[in-house]
Amino acid sequence: MENEGVRARARRELVQRITDAAREQLAQVGAAGLSVRAVTRELGMAPSAVYRYFPSRDALLTALIVDAFQGLADAASAAEAAVDRGDLTGRWHAVFRAVRAWGLAHPHEFALIYGSPVPGYVAPEETAELASRVSLLLAQIACESWAVQQGATSAAGATDGHRADLAAVFAAETTQHAGDLEGDIRRLQGYLAVARPDLALDGMPGDRALAVVDAWTELIGCVTFELFGHYRRVIDARAEHLTAVAHRTAARAGVL
Amino acid sequence: MENEGVRARARRELVQRITDAAREQLAQVGAAGLSVRAVTRELGMAPSAVYRYFPSRDALLTALIVDAFQGLADAASAAEAAVDRGDLTGRWHAVFRAVRAWGLAHPHEFALIYGSPVPGYVAPEETAELASRVSLLLAQIACESWAVQQGATSAAGATDGHRADLAAVFAAETTQHAGDLEGDIRRLQGYLAVARPDLALDGMPGDRALAVVDAWTELIGCVTFELFGHYRRVIDARAEHLTAVAHRTAARAGVL
């Protein structure tokens, strides 16, 4: 037992050392330039040795992808958790800022998960859960907002008139095509109910779930465009721009 | 003269044959798997011969990037041009549909221009103009909408009340952070004035230009997410979803 434990631990540690060295090299030369041989050189081992732990270079890349999803989600979660629970828009903005900051700090890892998919890579099931953690964070904030608003209107009718109007207008706009998307909306709601049974999303309008998906798309799109150079000579004040995007998407998702 | 013309023509034709073969292989195996040797094999020439025409593999990829930008912009332009000039929302939607259709038809080329940037590639100046053609198309529609609305309100005060309210709400929402982005907005307006001096954009609110950039970001973001698999088990009705996005972004850009 303990012997097996020793073996397993040695193995786990070596896997860790390999992925660490690989991640370091990834940060320097990017996914395209990542070389198994260079990693083994760094570790002072034979190139063939790594095949005891990863069946192929793509598998090593997959491990880095999983790590990157984890890192991004952890960064977003930590930033969001540091905000006062009642400050719903503050939490929303914190997620946006954290995702951008992580992308700027780890551009190659960001490109690995949101850039061109690596050819041999088909997302394993475990990745799907990790990949959705950021959007689930946004969904949670939207759900809590909805719950708060439900409680407020039922308790006292004195809500902010302008805000309410705004939400109504947004809802009218976004539900215009909701008929075509009813299937997806139901799927999203069902998915939310399974993934986060702790959230009280009963009765939350489906278009808010859709607004969360769109907000997530726009968030990643903005950071991707900034990192990949598409905003060069177009948007200069990137942080301020993302703040504006966060504000707008929050409003549509009912995070007021 | 004509002799030189013969040489130059032969050279141009061979460059064309090389890029064609490369594009064909790109469509099959993607950018990562594109091999200079395979291209030369296809053409029945020595691997070293291609270096008379492209200094490196990255240069060949750059040529494909330029071609891809061209192809995408051409597809969007053609689709937009086929819509009745007065149907501004129809033209906006046509651009969205065409970009998505082109992406689905040429996924690897789309990944080449909007996926992870190839390491050795720094966008040459000529690319910048090509890259912005799609967003300029959207900008043009927004400008024409503004011009039409200006004419309508000055001619007769009888505009659609609901639409006007909606635009006002959107404007109020999006200008909330416009102060921070004033510099970028002015740059965008100046860029527009230079790139498309034919457009009468005098007095068009700056946040509409910003809305165009955001619409472009969201369009590419949606297509990217679909192509790269991030919408798997999230959004199923992709066409309908993009239609909804087009509708929403058009409204914010004042294309009503």
Added chain:
DNA sequence: TCCTTGTGTGAACAGCGTTCTCGAATGTGA
């Protein structure tokens, strides 16, 4: 006609991912 220039070839080099074989080390059951 000569000479420069452009073009294609084939060999070569270094590097890559991957496979295979072969000792050596390690863990396991008697």
Added chain:
DNA sequence: TCACATTCGAGAACGCTGTTCACACAAGGA
């Protein structure tokens, strides 16, 4: 403790890659 099984690392090898170089040949201009 001994024998067996499993795991591990090393090293050589294969076929592939991008790229360079020297050389032969054709074309264009003087």
